[in-house]
Amino acid sequence: MKFTDGYWGMRPGVQALHPAQAYDVQAGTESGDASLTVYAPTRRIRHRGDTLNRPMATIRLFSPAPGVVGVRLTHHAGGRERPPHFALPGAGAADGKDRASIRVDDDVAELTSGSLTARVHRGDTWRLDFVATDRATGQERVLTSSGPKSMGFMTMPDGGHHVVERLDLNPGDAVYGLGERFGPLVKNGQVVDIWNNDGGTATEQAYKNVPFYLTNAGYGVFVNHPGLVSFEVASEIVAGTQFSVQDQELEYYVIHGPSPKEILTRYTALTGRPARVPAWSYGLWLSTSFTTDYDEATVTSFVEGMAERDIPLSVFHFDCFWMREFNWCDFEWDPRTFPDPPGMLKRLKGRGLNICVWINPYIAQRSPLFAEGKARGYLVRRPDGSVWQWDMWQAGMALVDFTNPRAREWFAGHLRRLLQMGVDAFKTDFGERVPTDVVWHDDADPQRMHNYYTHLYNETVFDVLREHKGDDGSVVFARSATAGGQQFPVHWGGDCDSTFASMAESLRGGLSLAMSGFGFWSHDIGGFENIPDPVVFKRWCAFGLLSSHSRLHGSGSYRVPWEFDDEAVDILRTFTKLKMRLMPYLSAAAREAYGDGVPVMRPMALEFPEDRATTHLELQYMLGDRLLVAPVMSASGEVSYYLPSGTWTSLLDGGTFDGGRWLTETHSIGSLPLLVRPDTVLPLGAVDARPDYDYADGLTLHLYQLADGHDSTLTIPDAEGAGHSTFHVARRGSSVIVRAVFAGRFPAAWSATVAGTDLVAEAPAGTTELTVTV
Structure with missing residues (x-):
C-alpha cells in the first residue's frame, strides 16, 4: 500500500507517525534468550513537556533462532489477540554459544544472534541497522537499515490504522520470493499484496502467497503476519522494500545467510522443512482431465495405451467427476460411471499404479454431508449464525471450518475411507476464495484466516496421509499455500493457458515459489485451459519431465500424447525414461530439500549467486545443483540461455560448450539445452520403467x-x-x-x-x- 505523495508529501488524508529517536532502551529476556525493548517517541524529547500528548513506538528486538533477529513494532498494545498465527516449529531459545547476546551503551544498543546484529543508534535520529559479521575475517557489513521515516504508523482517511516498515535496498540488490508469482522473477519495481486468489497464472494474483522475500544481498525478511501484507518492492520509495499491515502491531524477522541457500536453510528451519515424498511420486502422473467424460473403460484405455506405447506411468489421477456433479464434495464415487470402485482401484493398482483423487474443502448443498455439517457446526457461519454459502463453483456450497477440531476429524474420516479403499494421494484443489464476512469456530480473525485457511486444509489432509502411509509415503498435489505450506508437498502451478507465454508464466511462478522455501513443484504439462498446439505440448513435455514432479492434465480434453501425434508419444516416452534413469540424482537433490530447505528446481541466482549475470534469469533453471535446463518456448525451436563459466556438457548428445556467455541455438522438437555442470559426478540408474527401484x-x-x-x-x-x-x-x-x-x-x-x-x-x-x- 502506498502512503506518500512523492518523497516529501503524504497522500490526501493520510497521517504519519515515525519513531524520532531511541529515547530509552531496556534489556530483558524473551523465551529464555536476551532481548531489547526500545521506546521511541514520534518526536525528539528535548524537555519534560515533550513527553506529553506524544505517541510512542515500542520496538522489541529478539532472536527466535541463530542468525535471525525479530523486530516487533507496536503502537497500541491493548488489542485483543486473535488467531491464527503462523506455526514456527524452529522458533525457540538457542543453547550455549548460539544464544543471543546484548550490548547497551550511550551510543548504541545491540542484539546479536550468530553472525547477525541488530544495532539501534541512540542519538537524535532514529536508525536501526542490520549488520553481518564475516565468519572468517570478522569484518562487519551493513546488510540493510530502517532509517528516519522508514517505520511508523499510518492513519488513513477512513480511520484505518496501518503499521509500516521500509528496509533499505543498496544499488544492485535484487528481491525474490513472496510466493508463487507469475511476473518477473526479480520483484524490484513491483507492488505485491499477500492475499490468496484463484486468478490463474496470467495476472498479479497468486494461489500461493508467502510474506517472505530473499535478497542477493545476504539476507531475507519474513513478515510474521498471516493476513494481508502489502509489499512495495523498490516501487513507492525506489531505494527500499516497504511492507505494511492494517493492525496495531507488525512483526518481522531478518534472516542472515550470507548465501541465498543459507537464507533458505534458516528460513525453512524456522517455518518448517518440506516432508520427504515417496519415490513413486516422481514418476509420470496421468489425469482424467477436468471436464472430460470418463469411466473405468476410458481410464483403462488410457493406462493400456501408455503401456502399449512403452511410456512409464506411475500415478493415475481422477479429477472432479469421480464424484457426482453438484455433490462436490461428498467423497462418494459416482455409481453411474464407477459401480465398483474397490474393484477398479484393485485392478489399477495391480498394474503397478498409485491412485490420486481430486478433493476440495467445499460442501455443495446437494451433498448429503451439507445437512450433517450444518447440524454439527462443521461449516463456516455468518455473524447471524447462518451457514455461509454461495453459488460459485458448486450450487449452494459451504466451507468446512478447519478451526474446529471435530470438523477436521469429520473431514479426515472421509479421506480415511478412501485410503482404505486403495487411494494413495489427494489433489487438494482450491482453498483460496475464503470469505471474510464470517465467524470461525475458534474466534479467528477473518482477515487473518483468509490466507491461513489453506494451511489448515492441507495440513489436515497431509496428516491423514501420514497416519496411513507413514512419514515417507505421503504426498498431496496442492494448489494453494502460504508460509509454512512447504511442509505439505507437492504444489502445482494452477490454471495456465496452453501457450508458450503460459509456459513461461508457469516457470516464473515455480522459480519464485522455490525462492519462498518450497522444495517440490509441478505444473500442467501442455497447459490447463484450451487445447495446446502439438508443438507447445511437445516442448512442454520436456519441461514437465525435467521438473521435480510431472503431471499430464488439462481442462476439456484428454492429455494423452496420442491425441496429438506419434511424435508427441516418442518425446513423452524419451523424457519420461530419462527422468526414471535420473532418479538416483533427483533423490539426492530431494535430500537437500527436506534436509536443508534447498529446492529441487532452482533459479540460476540461487545456485550461482556470485555470477551477477544470473540475477534476472527466469527462463532457465538448475535441476538439482548439476543440471541446467533451458526449456524451448518458441515454435521455431530457437532458445537463448546463459551458461556460467566452465566447460559444460550436453546430457543428450555429449557436446561441450564453454560458459561465461550467452548462447542462442535452434533445437529439434525432441531436444532442448540440458547441460551438465563441469566437475560433476552424475549418477544414472539402470531402470527407466519406474521411479522406485x-x-x-x-x-x-x-x-x-x-x-x-x-x-x-x-x-x-x-x-x-x-x-x-x-x-x-x-x-x-x-x-x-x-x-x-x-x-x-x-x-x-x-x-x-x-x-x-x-x-x-x-x-x-x-x-x-x-x-x-x-
Whole structure:
C-alpha cells in the first residue's frame, strides 16, 4: 500500500507517525534468550513537556533462532489477540554459544544472534541497522537499515490504522520470493499484496502467497503476519522494500545467510522443512482431465495405451467427476460411471499404479454431508449464525471450518475411507476464495484466516496421509499455500493457458515459489485451459519431465500424447525414461530439500549467486545443483540461455560448450539445452520403467570435466528411504579413484564413465573400489 505523495508529501488524508529517536532502551529476556525493548517517541524529547500528548513506538528486538533477529513494532498494545498465527516449529531459545547476546551503551544498543546484529543508534535520529559479521575475517557489513521515516504508523482517511516498515535496498540488490508469482522473477519495481486468489497464472494474483522475500544481498525478511501484507518492492520509495499491515502491531524477522541457500536453510528451519515424498511420486502422473467424460473403460484405455506405447506411468489421477456433479464434495464415487470402485482401484493398482483423487474443502448443498455439517457446526457461519454459502463453483456450497477440531476429524474420516479403499494421494484443489464476512469456530480473525485457511486444509489432509502411509509415503498435489505450506508437498502451478507465454508464466511462478522455501513443484504439462498446439505440448513435455514432479492434465480434453501425434508419444516416452534413469540424482537433490530447505528446481541466482549475470534469469533453471535446463518456448525451436563459466556438457548428445556467455541455438522438437555442470559426478540408474527401484544396482557414475584434485562424496538414498550408498570420487592426475560403500547387499554391478563417453570401468558384485583412466 502506498502512503506518500512523492518523497516529501503524504497522500490526501493520510497521517504519519515515525519513531524520532531511541529515547530509552531496556534489556530483558524473551523465551529464555536476551532481548531489547526500545521506546521511541514520534518526536525528539528535548524537555519534560515533550513527553506529553506524544505517541510512542515500542520496538522489541529478539532472536527466535541463530542468525535471525525479530523486530516487533507496536503502537497500541491493548488489542485483543486473535488467531491464527503462523506455526514456527524452529522458533525457540538457542543453547550455549548460539544464544543471543546484548550490548547497551550511550551510543548504541545491540542484539546479536550468530553472525547477525541488530544495532539501534541512540542519538537524535532514529536508525536501526542490520549488520553481518564475516565468519572468517570478522569484518562487519551493513546488510540493510530502517532509517528516519522508514517505520511508523499510518492513519488513513477512513480511520484505518496501518503499521509500516521500509528496509533499505543498496544499488544492485535484487528481491525474490513472496510466493508463487507469475511476473518477473526479480520483484524490484513491483507492488505485491499477500492475499490468496484463484486468478490463474496470467495476472498479479497468486494461489500461493508467502510474506517472505530473499535478497542477493545476504539476507531475507519474513513478515510474521498471516493476513494481508502489502509489499512495495523498490516501487513507492525506489531505494527500499516497504511492507505494511492494517493492525496495531507488525512483526518481522531478518534472516542472515550470507548465501541465498543459507537464507533458505534458516528460513525453512524456522517455518518448517518440506516432508520427504515417496519415490513413486516422481514418476509420470496421468489425469482424467477436468471436464472430460470418463469411466473405468476410458481410464483403462488410457493406462493400456501408455503401456502399449512403452511410456512409464506411475500415478493415475481422477479429477472432479469421480464424484457426482453438484455433490462436490461428498467423497462418494459416482455409481453411474464407477459401480465398483474397490474393484477398479484393485485392478489399477495391480498394474503397478498409485491412485490420486481430486478433493476440495467445499460442501455443495446437494451433498448429503451439507445437512450433517450444518447440524454439527462443521461449516463456516455468518455473524447471524447462518451457514455461509454461495453459488460459485458448486450450487449452494459451504466451507468446512478447519478451526474446529471435530470438523477436521469429520473431514479426515472421509479421506480415511478412501485410503482404505486403495487411494494413495489427494489433489487438494482450491482453498483460496475464503470469505471474510464470517465467524470461525475458534474466534479467528477473518482477515487473518483468509490466507491461513489453506494451511489448515492441507495440513489436515497431509496428516491423514501420514497416519496411513507413514512419514515417507505421503504426498498431496496442492494448489494453494502460504508460509509454512512447504511442509505439505507437492504444489502445482494452477490454471495456465496452453501457450508458450503460459509456459513461461508457469516457470516464473515455480522459480519464485522455490525462492519462498518450497522444495517440490509441478505444473500442467501442455497447459490447463484450451487445447495446446502439438508443438507447445511437445516442448512442454520436456519441461514437465525435467521438473521435480510431472503431471499430464488439462481442462476439456484428454492429455494423452496420442491425441496429438506419434511424435508427441516418442518425446513423452524419451523424457519420461530419462527422468526414471535420473532418479538416483533427483533423490539426492530431494535430500537437500527436506534436509536443508534447498529446492529441487532452482533459479540460476540461487545456485550461482556470485555470477551477477544470473540475477534476472527466469527462463532457465538448475535441476538439482548439476543440471541446467533451458526449456524451448518458441515454435521455431530457437532458445537463448546463459551458461556460467566452465566447460559444460550436453546430457543428450555429449557436446561441450564453454560458459561465461550467452548462447542462442535452434533445437529439434525432441531436444532442448540440458547441460551438465563441469566437475560433476552424475549418477544414472539402470531402470527407466519406474521411479522406485534399487538405485545402486546397475548404477553408472558419469564423470564430467573432473578437475585435477577433485574430491567429492555422492550419497545415493535407496528408493524406500531405509539407507543410502556413498561414493567417494577423487581425481589425481590421469586417474580417478572411486570408492563405494553400499547400503545393505552389494548390487549386481555398478560402473563409471568419463565425460559421458564409452564405459571405462565396470565393477562386479562385491567390488568397492575401481580406478578410471581419464
